[in-house]
Amino acid sequence: MNIIQVLVDDKSFARMQMGLRVEGTVGFDTCKGMGDLNAFNRKRYSKPKDMLVKKLPWGWVKKSLTRVKVFASFPDDVGTARVLGLLDDHTRDAKNALIEYEIIERV
Secondary structure, three states: OOOOOEEOOHHHHHHHHOOOOOOEEEEEEOOOOEEEEEEOOOOOOOOOOOEEEEEEOOEEEEEOOOOEEEEEOOOHHHOHHHHHHHHHHHHHHHHHHHHHHHHHHHO
């Protein structure tokens, strides 16, 4: 096992001391005989959370900035015929939730 010394800039070293990770690449300079950390200068991506329109018995309806999301999950033991009926009910409930949301939002 070989040990390589790596040069780290002050800003990256301060982040490491706080217990934070530093993303980047490490290159090896054969002239110096040591590594060099090239830290990436990235901003943390923060996506706004989806707004819950309504919690449904088998899932939910959410609204993001660009999409309306409908999720449904049914237990496996209820059978296919029952799941198809529940899916129709779930879709109807999701439609009604969106209608209510639009009415309330416009008032």
